[in-house]
Amino acid sequence: MEQCIFCKMVNNEIPVHKIYESENVIAFNDINPQAPVHCLIIPKKHIVSADFLKEEDSHILIEVFKAIKTIAKERNLSENGYRIVTNHGERAGQSVFHLHFHLLGGRNMKWPPG
Ligand code: 5GP
Numbered sequence: 001m002e003q004c005i006f007c008k009m010v011n012n013e014i015p016v017h018k019i020y021e022s023e024n025v026i027a028f029n030d031i032n033p034q035a036p037v038h039c040l041i042i043p044k045k046h047i048v049s050a051d052f053l054k055e056e057d058s059h060i061l062i063e064v065f066k067a068i069k070t071i072a073k074e075r076n077l078s079e080n081g082y083r084i085v086t087n088h089g090e091r092a093g094q095s096v097f098h099l100h101f102h103l104l105g106g107r108n109m110k111w112p113p114g
């Protein structure tokens, strides 16, 4: 059994306020928010990063994007825009090695990202 920090949240071994839950996905607020809205959407299954996704995981991704759309609507982000980010590997800034999608919104975003 995987014992990464996000797996522990999925398994309720570490308390986390879930803002969304479906069969294969949970979402919660980032502990160190980089925008007025900064949530993390994660699969319950331990997948290291987007680079480790397999064809059989496609149903999880559909749920991830359903969660994003639902949360964005709840937080009034749909109209003005939001950003979805996922980092693969240390050079991209990945610090937790369990696939997660950052949902950022509530402020203007710069491009390109740093
Ligand atoms: P990464 O750098 O891997 O793309 O993103 C990891 C994210 O997880 C960071 O934004 C970080 O603030 C967040 N994070 C790390 N540990 C915790 C935690 O214990 N609780 C919550 N809510 N977020 C965390």
Ligand code: ZN
Binding pocket: 002, 003, 004, 005, 006, 007, 008, 045, 046, 047, 097, 098
């Ligand atoms: Zn994990």
